[in-house]
Amino acid sequence: MKELILQLKNNIIQVLNLEDLTPADIDNDAPLFGEGLGLDSIDALELIVMMEKEYGIKLKNPAEGKEIFKSINVMAQYISDHRTK
Amino acid sequence: MYILSDNIISPLGYTTAQNFKAVAAGRSALERRERDDLSPEPYVAARFSEAQWGELAIEGLSHFEALAVRSVVDAISTTGIDIAGPDVVFILSTTKANIENLRTGCEPDDCFAPNMAAKRIAKHLGFATQPLVVCNACISGVAALITAHRLIADGAYKYAVVCGADVLSRFTLSGFQSLKALSAQECRPFDIERIGLNLGEAAATMVLTAEPTEFSIVKGAICNDAFHISSPSKSGEGAFLALKAIGADKVRDRLAFINAHGTATMYNDQMEAVALERAGLNDVPTNALKGFFGHTMGAAGILETIISVRALEESTVLATRGYEETGTSVSLNLSPENRPSHNEAFVKMISGFGGGNAAILVTKSEARLEERMSEEDFTTEPTHNIVINSQRATLDGQQFRTTATGKSLLVDLYKTFIADYPKFYKMDPLCRLGFVASELLLRAAASTVDAIILFNHSSSTVADRNYWATVSNHDDSFPSPAHFVYTLPNIVTGEIAMRNNIHGETAFYIINEHDSSIKESILHSFAHASAATSFLTGWIDYPDDETFVAQLSVIRKSNKETTNIL
Structure with a gap:
């Protein structure tokens, strides 16, 4: 899981162009949206693309993202439960 | 500025008259397509058939260019103006022009750029002045009319030929799919069940002049939400400011209708309803035409203005196809049926990526709502x-x-x-x-x-x-x-x-x-x-x-x- 979390953080930093951040700057339990990283609706859609491209997880409904992208921990758990690659 | 002539080419017909007749009769160009060369998943769009492209194609020009050329040719055919004159400007409104060339490849490298397409279209038609491309996302069509209006009012040109066009491509379709903005059903503007928009392809042309004719564009305005580059402002800020700037509230009792953007995405329609309420216009009969033509992108603002002018002439408020039940926090005066109105003006609203919102006030010239431009130096x-x-x-x-x-x-x-x-x-x-x-x-x-x-x-x-x-x-x-x-x-x-x-x-x-x-x-x-x-x-x-x-x-x-x- 630790390895997945680090890889996930690096993926997020890369696809969302969070150039000023390092994995250590992202709290595993902090909300990804709202405060925190200052992400917006386009970032949420980009994360949906990343989920499919990197982990083979296809979200049918973008609203599902709300629950899954709650925090790094929640996201990593979802990925490890549902990944197909 | 006065409207001298116009044309619409859509899958519903090749002239304004054919298109208006189809819409008035409730016919739609929207069709469901299973996965095809443009999309790996099913979608609904208003696309020209192969047979139609056979009729519309022009040798040596792309589909996009041929569409624009045919629309302009029909629009100017009855005007008698010499488009090779130095007092005629050609304004092209488009979002992605020949973007399909990115897929098929062409020379030179930038052959997909809108400027190249505008030059080829202008040359084919015989314009002598340099073409101008308005590229303001979805508001391009109305923005182009506003630009034309001002250029003529300022004395820079006598006539403006304003053509809006876009064709469907894998580029645009996949982009809207990636934003989860498309509906795989026919779109339902302002309805409680709306889930997204349908794209459409079309060209529409309007010739504007300073010489009085039956209909005129009185005033236009563009205002930015300053909120987000792809989501509309929740308070409808830019759309509200644009409605105020054209004085729509001051002529509300003379308005036959408001033709909204009405894309049928959750956010756009909600935003427009809020903006209309803030401007005190939510009781005015309102409609949206996306259920007939889809969202025709660079053509939308011009196409929908032309259809609305014809509706004004016919004393009709056209139906909002796909609308049944209020789906916005503010209820608007919408109807799935055509309705009569004998008022003499309408407002066209439009919004798009980049936070832009535009509105124009169009009237029967006899209504004398004309505003003189300031003579102050x-x-x-x-x-x-x-x-x-x-x-x-x-x-x-x-x-x-x-x-x-x-x-x-x-x-x-x-x-x-x-x-x-x-x-x-x-x-x-x-x-x-x-x-x-x-x-x-x-x-x-x-x-x-x-x-x-x-x-x-x-x-x-x-x-x-x-x-x-x-x-x-x-x-x-x-x-x-x-x-x-x-x-x-x-x-x-x-x-x-x-x-x-x-x-x-x-x-x-x-x-x-x-x-x-x-x-x-x-x-x-x-x-x-x-x-x-x-x-x-x-x-x-x-x-x-x-x-x-x-x-x-x-x-x-x-x-x-x-x-x-x-």
Whole structure:
């Protein structure tokens, strides 16, 4: 899981162009949206693309993202439960 | 400005009369397509059939160009104007022009750029003046009518031939899919069950003149949300301000209807309902035409205005096809059926990416709602200017100290002098250039501006290629929404408006690099018509990391009389 979390953080930093951040700057339990990283609706859609491209997880409904992208921990758990690659 | 003639070419017909007849009878061009060459998943769109393309195609021209040419030819056929005259301007409104060429490949490298298409169309038709492309995302059509209106009012031209066109492509369809904005059902504007929009292809042309005719465009306005580059403002700020600016509330009792944008996305329709309520217009009969034509992008503003003029003539408020039950927090006066109205004017609203919102007031000329433009003399003067290219950045003649070059120069300027806006890193190169240049410039000016009007030659070519790289491989296609939202040049005006909270006009024009006369005419006619007293303007082009350039200025406008008194 630790390895997945680090890889996930690096993926997020890369696809969302969070150039000023390092994995250590992202709290595993902090909300990804709202405060925190200052992400917006386009970032949420980009994360949906990343989920499919990197982990083979296809979200049918973008609203599902709300629950899954709650925090790094929640996201990593979802990925490890549902990944197909 | 007066409407001399018009044309619509859509899958419903090749003339305005055919299209109006179809819509009045409730016929729609929307059709469900299973997965095909444009999309790996089913979708609903208004597309020309193979047989129709057989009729519309012109040898030596792309589908997009042929569509525009045929629409203009029909529109001018009854006018008797000589389009080779020096007093006729050709304005093309489009979002993606020949973007399909990115897929099929062509020479030269930038053959997909809107400017190339405009030149070929203008040459084929025989225009002698340089064409002008309005590339303001979904509001392009109405923005082009406003530009034409001002250029004629300012005396720069006698006639304006304004053509809006777009065709469906894998590029555009995949982009809207990546934003989860498309419905796989027929769209349902303002309805409780709406889930997204359908795209459509069409061309529509309007010829405007200063000589009185039966119908006139009284006034137009463009206002930015300064909220987000792809989501509309929740308070409908820009749309509300545009409605106020054209005085829609003052003529509410004379309005036959309001033709809304009504894309049938959750956010757009809700935003428009809020804006209409704020402007005190939510009781006025309202309709949306996307259920007939789909969202025809660069053509939409012109096509929907033409259909609305015809409806005004026929004393009809056309149905909103797909609407059944109120689906917005404010209830509007909508109907799935045609209704009668004998009033003499209507308002066309439209909104789009980059935060732009536009509205125009159109009337029967006998209603005499005409507004005279101010006769007051004014002067405009640049107060500060900045030049940034791949080698250096110079503000008011003073060069910034930096050793970086190319795209690193922009990052270096950001880190050294700005540093408090991480969204910079999400921007495409054109927006990065515009953002850094505007930050340094507005800081020097020590004040904000009322409007942003920018020009270039290469549109959003780098963003277009970057997005296409995420789509082009069919077996490994993951269309990127974050790249797609930057594939319009006017997004840079939206980024600057957002950062500086500018709610005035934002506009982007694509012109020939060396044609400064059309640029001067646009700026003069804008300054003449607009209440703005300061604006950010100039050339901003990013063909690649070596040849990019921004030459921007802050311009202040002052009335000559006022200056004398002071």
